[in-house]
Amino acid sequence: MNSLLALCALLVWWLALRPAPPRLTVTFLDVGQGDAIVVQTPSGQVMAIDAGRSTPEGDEGRRTVVPFLRAQGINRLHGLLLTHPDDDHTGGAASILEQIPVDRLFINGAPSDAPGYRRVLETARRRGAQIVTLARGQRLVFRDGVRAEVLNPPSDLLSDPSSDNEDSLALRIVYGETEFLLTGDAGSEAEEAMLRSGADLRADVLKLGHHGSRTATSERFLEAVRPQAAIVSVGPRNVYGHPHAETMRRLKTRGIPVFRTDRDGAVTVHSDGRILRIVVMASGR
Numbered sequence: 706m707n708s709l710l711a712l713c714a715l716l717v718w719w720l721a722l723r724p725a726p727p728r729l730t731v732t733f734l735d736v737g738q739g740d741a742i743v744v745q746t747p748s749g750q751v752m753a754i755d756a757g758r759s760t761p762e763g764d765e766g767r768r769t770v771v772p773f774l775r776a777q778g779i780n781r782l783h784g785l786l787l788t789h790p791d792d793d794h795t796g797g798a799a800s801i802l803e804q805i806p807v808d809r810l811f812i813n814g815a816p817s818d819a820p821g822y823r824r825v826l827e828t829a830r831r832r833g834a835q836i837v838t839l840a841r842g843q844r845l846v847f848r849d850g851v852r853a854e855v856l857n858p859p860s861d862l863l864s865d866p867s868s869d870n871e872d873s874l875a876l877r878i879v880y881g882e883t884e885f886l887l888t889g890d891a892g893s894e895a896e897e898a899m900l901r902s903g904a905d906l907r908a909d910v911l912k913l914g915h916h917g918s919r920t921a922t923s924e925r926f927l928e929a930v931r932p933q934a935a936i937v938s939v940g941p942r943n944v945y946g947h948p949h950a951e952t953m954r955r956l957k958t959r960g961i962p963v964f965r966t967d968r969d970g971a972v973t974v975h976s977d978g979r980i981l982r983i984v985v986m987a988s989g990r
């Protein structure tokens with residue numbers, strides 16, 4: 706009996722001391738209607754993708770993203786990437802830039818006169834973040850073999866400034882044998898352009914474009930991506946009716962499980978380079 710206890714104690718001790726396997730963690734934060742995603746590489750490089758919206762009561766950078774980063778012990782961002790200038794993706798970015806040192810601000814280069822977006826760029830300059838415009842064909846290389854391929858927009862942009870969703874930066878993040886595809890608010894026009902480009906779109910995890918709108922996540926795109934899981938970043942009872950029933954049906958027909966930030970709260974996906982583990986946190990909203 707005693708030796709069994711000793712063995713158990715030894716096992717617990719060994720499990721406690723054994724280093725955790727290196728892993729990539731991608732967290733889809735619950736920021737209501739909007740997007741905010743945090744990518745943490747195995748060696749601790751961190752990139753935030755979008756920053757949630759601003760509201761009269763405050764913004765999601767201050768309210769959600771910065772507290773999450775602090776709780777994770779993150780005091781510096783390798784990058785803050787804004788998929789496009791819309792407020793539900795950039796409204797919290799100035800608060801992040803004010804409170805956390807950011808090495809680089811990645812943007813899609815689409816012109817925008819939105820005062821909130823202009824303030825983000827001014828804050829980045831004042832705080833010493835390097836502003837970098839990305840386009841299809843470029844890639845961000847992190848340590849540990851993590852890379853992010855830029856699939857959209859093309860360098861000459863797709864759309865006129867009145868409908869800027871199609872110019873969203875779309876990223877395919879690759880770690881070992883696992884891939885994540887994050888498409889901002891890209892719709893079917895951008896999806897067709899990505900298909901035509903001939904780029905490898907396969908991904909295990911797809912963050913649905915434009916909060917699950919019927920104008921994104923086309924059948925042809927799903928056929929090329931073939932995701933094992935879909936994430937929808939969306940607010941409860943939002944005025945747009947996102948995610949649309951047609952999109953949810955397209956996923957259900959293919960048997961793809963859906964995780965929604967309005968129902969599941971923050972959704973975290975861990976990858977050890979081979980196996981994915983998805984953890985959800987019940988929403989506090």
Ligand SMILES: [Zn+2]
Pocket residue numbers: 739740791793794889890915916
């Ligand atoms: Zn959006």
